[in-house]
Amino acid sequence: xxxxDDRFRDAIRAAREAPPPPRNGHxxxxxxGRKSGNGVVIECREVVKAFSGHTVLDGVSASIPRGEIxxxxxxxxxxxxxxxxxxxxxxxxxxxxxxxxxxxxPKLNEDELLELRRNIGMLFQDGALFSSMNLYDNVxxxxxxxxKKSEKEIREVVMDRLKEVGLAGSEKKMPxxxxxGMRKRAGFARALVMEPKIxxxxxxDSGLDPVRxxxxxxxxxxxxxKYQSTAVVISHxxxxxxxxxxxxVLLHGxxxxxxxxxxxxxxxxxxxxxxxxxxxxxxxxxxD
Numbered sequence: 001x002x003x004x005d006d007r008f009r010d011a012i013r014a015a016r017e018a019p020p021p022p023r024n025g026h027x028x029x030x031x032x033g034r035k036s037g038n039g040v041v042i043e044c045r046e047v048v049k050a051f052s053g054h055t056v057l058d059g060v061s062a063s064i065p066r067g068e069i070x071x072x073x074x075x076x077x078x079x080x081x082x083x084x085x086x087x088x089x090x091x092x093x094x095x096x097x098x099x100x101x102x103x104x105x106p107k108l109n110e111d112e113l114l115e116l117r118r119n120i121g122m123l124f125q126d127g128a129l130f131s132s133m134n135l136y137d138n139v140x141x142x143x144x145x146x147x148k149k150s151e152k153e154i155r156e157v158v159m160d161r162l163k164e165v166g167l168a169g170s171e172k173k174m175p176x177x178x179x180x181g182m183r184k185r186a187g188f189a190r191a192l193v194m195e196p197k198i199x200x201x202x203x204x205d206s207g208l209d210p211v212r213x214x215x216x217x218x219x220x221x222x223x224x225x226k227y228q229s230t231a232v233v234i235s236h237x238x239x240x241x242x243x244x245x246x247x248x249v250l251l252h253g254x255x256x257x258x259x260x261x262x263x264x265x266x267x268x269x270x271x272x273x274x275x276x277x278x279x280x281x282x283x284x285x286x287x288d
Contacts, residue, residue: 047096058254074251121191122200129175136171161189201233
């Protein structure tokens with residue numbers, strides 16, 4: 001382990017020990033660090049999406065509970081990332097509806113969609129950092145674009161978020177100088193600066209070794225607890241999923257095969273669910 005890994009571990013410990021911050025009117029908890037657990041934050045209703053005649057989402061219906069970590073799983077090409085982009089309004093369904101905090105995303109105008117996105121933090125697979133900006137400016141970008149904070153206030157927030165993800169002291173580095181894991185954490189810090197109620201993670205463990213995957217999963221859990229947020233994670237890593245998930249949504253062929261608490265799916269008698277979660281060769285899932 002190097003010095004960066006040590007800072008990473010220190011950040012996880014600090015997040016675990018820190019009391020939840022005030023939410024400034026945001027929903028998600030009772031103010032005492034407990035999940036609210038009441039209600040559905042995100043609901044997909046019979047969502048259909050096709051590209052060039054190929055149907056990727058074929059009537060997907062799923063519910064994301066408030067204040068929990070829900071993991072979306074399934075074979076490659078089953079529409080997991082496409083579904084995530086519908087939640088934030090980057091894609092709109094051909095039919096069906098996506099409801100976020102009681103609002104129909106396809107029906108929102110530009111101003112309403114912008115306001116919704118201010119309450120959603122999204123971490124893309126590669127961190128999606130601006131290559132021409134250093135780490136500090138990347139993380140500060142949403143605050144400069146969407147708030148009236150002074151540069152002094154922005155600096156305080158940015159440095160706090162960098163410390164939370166174990167990147168204190170790296171603020172002057174350019175994206176090209178960062179390892180894959182550091183880029184993901186930098187993207188995580190940027191996703192947190194607006195104190196979002198909802199966090200979306202598109203394969204945050206992709207390309208990471210097992211140790212850093214475990215560390216990142218710990219960080220996701222602790223940050224989610226600290227901010228009392230609702231998190232949606234896409235992952236193929238079965239071990240990581242069982243470590244962080246409260247609920248699992250399993251997709252195949254553009255449809256939801258099964259959804260529920262992870263302990264329920266572990267015991268499922270659905271052949272596809274059992275094969276996928278056990279990584280078994282025998283079963284309905286083949287190489288196609």
